[in-house]
Amino acid sequence: MESPAIPVPLDPREQPILERLLRTRDALLLLKQDKSSYIKSRDVLPLYEEVNGEVEKLNSARKEQDRRLIHNRLDYVLDDCFQLISLLFLTVGRNNEAPAVYSLATTVQRLLDHLEEAGFFSAKDLNSITKTLQSMRETLERGRDTYSPALLTFLESRLEQCQLSLDKLQKELAALAPGLVQTHETLVSILRSTSAVNTRSKFSATEVNGLREQLKKIEKSQKDGNFVDADGNILAGQDDLKSLIQRCWKWTEIVLEREGKIDERFREQYERLLEIRNQLDRLSVTQAWSLRETDLFGYQRRLDRIDEARVNGNFVDAEGQPADLHAQRTLLYLIRRSYAYIYALLISSEPVSEALLPVHNQLQTLRRCLIEVKESGGVSNSRELYPYSMKLNSIDNMRVDGKFYVGPDIPEGQGSVNALLAECYDLVWELRAAVVDDEERS
Structure with a gap:
């Protein structure tokens, strides 16, 4: 997971913190990899509390040191823990809570750094990131009375870094007539x-x-x-x-x-990045049905390691020689494109637990079908609505006291799923009412 070049903590107070975080990270990775059952909030929250406790100890240990510390192995492991917790919060449907912000914030920073490095970007790129940053700030504000000040301060500093990078890029575009x-x-x-x-x-x-x-x-x-x-x-x-x-x-x-032929010295890096880009591309097409947000952790880490292996911004071969312009731009394009896919997947994640996603996705599909029927002129008679009504009733009958259960659990995202169900019922009612009106007039 770590590069040998990453130094170990020099402060003896940090070593036990690192050891405890390594155990917590292992537990988070095991939770991420377990596909035999749905991830639940009660699985995630104790691990989040463990990480939060270690952060407070680390802050206390470093408070006396006013110089900027070089990132050591502890910082990298802590980053892994926060990334995993953030993605686990998304997986269980707690998208609108502060810990969920971390993974998106780090991805936004990567994107902004790459846009600045590339030297070309559009207003559309920056507009999307502006809205995302605003949404993340609102999430932190909602969590002010729920989550620890240390976590909120940490996340706010991440967003502030993103904002400074964004302001710089927006200033460049503002000079354009x-x-x-x-x-x-x-x-x-x-x-x-x-x-x-x-x-x-x-x-x-x-x-x-x-x-x-x-x-x-x-x-x-x-x-x-x-x-x-x-x-x-x-x-x-x-x-x-x-x-x-x-x-x-x-x-x-x-x-x-x-003609699309990369310098052979960089063939291996090219193939690895191409595979990541293509996998993320496929995932973006099937996202609603196949994405478990924690799966993005592996892609993030592989990209981060390739990105961080550059020397003074350049890709270098085994002998330390830099890539030519074609290889350099090609590899950077693949990295940027992959981070952009991860960003798009994160911002489109639904605030619904993976346990409820099958029901949520069925209702989303049903809603799209009903809207298409409505926009194409409606139905000619009420019988055409029977398949939709039967499907809605079958989903509605899954509820107990207005809630969707998965085993003994009530997964996150009940509000979103119930709102979708109500919207589908409203669409069926509108279509049926339009048929009745036509019949009465005729």
Whole structure:
């Protein structure tokens, strides 16, 4: 799990804390790996309390030290524990509680760091992260009377770091004139699309040449070499835009030349990252039916280790020689894309225990079907609604005193599932009422 380069704690007070956290992490990993039964809140909360207790001891041990400490093995193990607890909270449906914030906060920071390093990003990227940070702050605020001040302060500092990175990127985009925003979005899309073609199993030169045609159209929209508004005024921020255009030309040229073939020195890293990206891609398609949030821990850690193995930002081969531009950008694209998948999976996680997910997913599917029926003009007679009504009744009959039980347990997410059930009933009622009205008029 750890790299040999990570130092051990030097302070003798930290060693027993590390040993206890290692045992707790082992227990968390066992809980994550056990697929024989559903994970329950009562399985997670004692382990969370153990970690929280160790954090307080660590804070006490380090309080006297005003210098910035180098991260040692204890910090990495603590990070593992928080990541696992965060993902376990999501798995049991406690998405709106403070500990659940940690994994998403660390993923957001990784994304922001990579966006800054790449030097190109769109307003859509930043808008999504802005909303996510706001949502996480609201979650921490709700937990102010429930969770320890030490945990909340720790999480708030994580969010503050994310906010500082986000502000920096937003400032860069703010220099762009409104009239250039759409062109900028297109250029970012061209760079990403080129990288996507570059990592496919079958390289398509036609697709890359199509992207180059888009670049030609953008260049032709200039007047005397400048981007101008309707009155002929030169638009602000176009130097950055011109630089991005040149970057697009250069990257598409390199990709066409290499035809998706990576430098053999970096073949192993490329294959590992490609596998992670493809697995996360498949998971994003089947998420509602197959995702157990704790499964993301393995992907996060594999990506983190590859990312952290870079030297001064560069991928290096066995002899310490840096990668060429093609290999460097290709590997970084795969890392960024994988973190983006993890981010998307985390923000779309439903506040429902995995024990209730089968019922929740059935109701989600039923709701989508009923909305499609409604939008396509409704039903011609009440009999067409029988299959929907029967399915709803069968789900409703699973409840006891208005609650869904799984064995003797009442899993988290009852409110979400009951709200979905009520919405489906309302849709059936509206469709049936519309049929009755039509029959009465005729």
